[in-house]
Amino acid sequence: MISNFSYYNPVKIIFGKDTIALLSKNIPSGSKILLTYGGGSIFKNGVYEQVKAALAEYEIVEFGGIEPNPTFETLMKAVELGRKENVDFILSVGGGSVLDGTKFISAAIPFEGGNEWDNIVLRKTKYDKATPFGAVLTLPATGSEMNSGAVISKASTKEKYGMGSPLLFPKFSVLDPETTFSLPKNQIANGLADAFTHVMEQYLTYPVNAMIQDEFAEGVIRTLITVAPKVMKDSTDYDAMSNFMWAATVALNGLLSTGVPTDWATHQIGHELTALHGVDHARSLAVVLPYLMKYKKEDKKGKMIQYAQKVWNETGTDEELIAKAIQRTIEFYESIGIPTKASVYGVGEETIQEIKKRFTERGVIYGERKDITPDAVEAILRMSIA
Ligand code: NZQ
Ligand code: ZN
Numbered sequence: 343m344i345s346n347f348s349y350y351n352p353v354k355i356i357f358g359k360d361t362i363a364l365l366s367k368n369i370p371s372g373s374k375i376l377l378t379y380g381g382g383s384i385f386k387n388g389v390y391e392q393v394k395a396a397l398a399e400y401e402i403v404e405f406g407g408i409e410p411n412p413t414f415e416t417l418m419k420a421v422e423l424g425r426k427e428n429v430d431f432i433l434s435v436g437g438g439s440v441l442d443g444t445k446f447i448s449a450a451i452p453f454e455g456g457n458e459w460d461n462i463v464l465r466k467t468k469y470d471k472a473t474p475f476g477a478v479l480t481l482p483a484t485g486s487e488m489n490s491g492a493v494i495s496k497a498s499t500k501e502k503y504g505m506g507s508p509l510l511f512p513k514f515s516v517l518d519p520e521t522t523f524s525l526p527k528n529q530i531a532n533g534l535a536d537a538f539t540h541v542m543e544q545y546l547t548y549p550v551n552a553m554i555q556d557e558f559a560e561g562v563i564r565t566l567i568t569v570a571p572k573v574m575k576d577s578t579d580y581d582a583m584s585n586f587m588w589a590a591t592v593a594l595n596g597l598l599s600t601g602v603p604t605d606w607a608t609h610q611i612g613h614e615l616t617a618l619h620g621v622d623h624a625r626s627l628a629v630v631l632p633y634l635m636k637y638k639k640e641d642k643k644g645k646m647i648q649y650a651q652k653v654w655n656e657t658g659t660d661e662e663l664i665a666k667a668i669q670r671t672i673e674f675y676e677s678i679g680i681p682t683k684a685s686v687y688g689v690g691e692e693t694i695q696e697i698k699k700r701f702t703e704r705g706v707i708y709g710e711r712k713d714i715t716p717d718a719v720e721a722i723l724r725m726s727i728a
Contacts, residue, residue, distance in 0.1 A: 344552045344601035351596055353488045354514040357588065359580075361518045362389070362478055365396040368514045369431055369476065374401045376429040376473075378420060378444045380408050380436040387524035389480060393435055403427045408436070411616055411623065412443035413497045414459055421450040421458070424473065432475035434512075437529075438484030438623075441477050442492035445510045448472045463494045463505045472509040480521040482587040483533035483624065485540060485594025487515035495617060502617040504609075517591065519584040523577050530573050531678040532624035537590035538566050538674065539608060539627040540598075546635070547603040547710035549644040555602050560652045562598070565589045567653070570678055607708035608634055611719055614697045621687045628675040629684040633725035635668045637718065641711060684726035694723045 356364055369375065375397065384390040394402075405420040424432070424447060434444035450458045452471040461467040479487045486492065491506035525533075545559035566589050572582035592598075611634075612626030621629075639646065643660070646667040650656040656666045672682050681687075701707075701716040708714040714722075 343550060344555075345550070347601040349596060349600050350508070351488065351511070353511050353595070355488065355517060355591070356514055357517045358584075359518060359520055361516050362392040362521075363396050365393065365433070365476075365478070365516065366399060369397070369400065369433070371399065373431040374403070374427065374429045376420070376424045376427070376432045376447070377402050377404045378408060378432060378434050378436075378440055378447065379404070379406045380410070380440045382406065383480065383524065384435050387480070387521065389435060389478065389521050393433070393478060397433075403429060408440045408443040410437075410439045411493075411495045411502065411620075412439045412446070413495050414446075414463065415497050417443050417446050417494070418450070418458065420447045424451040429473065432473055434475060434477040435480070437479070437481030438486045441479065441486040441512070442484070442494065444475050444477070445486070445490075445492035446494050446505065448475045449505075449507060449510060459496060463496075463503055465505060469507070469509070472507070474513050476513045477515040478521070479515055479517050479587075481525060481529060481533055482522060482583075482590035483529075483536040485537070485591055487512060487517065488591050488595035493613065493623075500617045502613040504613070515591075517587050519580055519587050522583050522587065525577050527574060527577075527679070528622075530577060531680055532622050533590060534566055534570050534573070534586070534624075534678055535628055535675055535680050536624040537586075537593040538563060539624070539631055540593040541566075542631060542671075543605045543608060544599040544602065546642055546645045546649060547605055548641065549648065550602055552600075552602045555598055555600060556648070556652075558592070559598050560649075562589050562593050563653050566593075567674065570674075574678055603710035605634075605708070605710045607714040607719075610706070610708050611697065611723065614700065615684065615687070615689060615693070618693055618696060619687050619689055625680055625687075628680045628682050629687070629689070629726045630722065632668055632672045632675075632682055633722045634714075635671065636725060637722050638709070639664050639668075641713075682726075684723060689723070689727055691727075694720055694727070697723065 434441040490510040495502040615626040650663040650667040698716045
């Protein structure tokens with residue numbers, strides 16, 4: 343049975359070729375804009391010029407250098423700039439990291455309580471204001487363009503936490519698949535793996551007969567599997583890139599998780615691997631999910647069988663289908679060049695014990711059945727370094 347739910351998503355999606363030109367129709371005229379970006383990809387692929395041309399009538403202050411896995415330390419510099427310049431709108435131009443960073447900046451600029459790490463990232467205070475922001479997305483992966491969450495890192499303590507608020511939905515997101523043509527193969531693979539894992543976190547739990555959610559989830563995964571070889575081969579394939587881009591958005595805009603159990607343990611463990619070893623977000627997931635599936639194969643049996651049949655067209659006994667579900671998942675990651683063993687990144691027993699300690703101290707237990715305890719995390723990660 344589908345659980346009671348309310349679903350709210352106010353993000354306007356502006357999708358397709360040449361849509362950056364529509365920015366000025368979507369930002370109140372007269373706004374002073376803080377334009378946020380990353381390490382400079384937008385200068386090499388023409389996106390910056392398109393954005394500047396579209397915003398010729400506006401006063402713009404720029405803040406660049408937001409790094410992948412955006413850090414609190416860097417973002418606070420943008421917050422100070424935004425406060426000093428009294429900006430009324432923020433425009434994120436780049437991938438999920440720039441956009442997540444922008445969400446933090448949006449919440450922090452009007453916040454007067456100080457200690458933004460504790461109050462905003464660790465959610466110790468409820469805030470009621472955020473500077474409005476929009477996005478030009480250049481990397482299909484996170485779904486941040488249509489949700490109200492963000493993941494922020496603290497470099498000084500090697501920590502990474504999710505944050506969010508209903509105030510942090512973008513006002514709009516421009517999704518022009520042509521902006522993704524410049525992506526290097528490793529980032530395309532990351533995007534595919536991240537979006538794939540987002541669906542799995544919301545789908546591979548236990549069956550509740552949520553027919554629409556299951557069909558949608560299976561459809562998004564099948565789409566990702568179908569476009570994967572195409573976008574890996576040719577990043578300028580508009581047809582494949584546009585399907586990839588929309589699939590990645592739908593994978594985490596809240597629709598797939600309406601009224602169904604969700605897992606998210608893979609993400610929580612992955613964040614620690616990124617925080618401690620600098621593993622790319624998507625790559626951190628691929629070294630966890632296959633072993634989480636193995637570890638939880640009794641509890642996840644129903645959905646694993648359904649996944650093997652409906653996504654991968656597999657047949658066989660229940661035991662065979664469960665084995666194929668795990669094998670196909672590993673093969674998918676590996677087919678796009680994403681390793682599935684944590685040992686590749688130098689993760690060993692010491693890291694496992696550190697993660698176990700962190701989760702124990704935080705008192706957190708994850709998974710759809712709330713049984714991914716620190717001991718379970720240890721067992722899962724041990725399989726990934728064996
Ligand atoms: O910084 P620049 O120079 O722009 O280069 C970036 C960066 O080096 C580059 N890039 C982006 N678009 C490009 C491009 N290069 C060439 N052409 C383009 N069109 O790609 C690199 C990676 O960018 P990043 O934004 O870090 O990647 P992604 O979009 O995968 O974002 C990852 C972050 O999002 C968080 C992750 O934890 C990680 O911090 N997530 C956010 C979520 C959310 N808000 O809902 C959910 C996710 O599960 C995830 O945790
Ligand atoms: Zn993710």
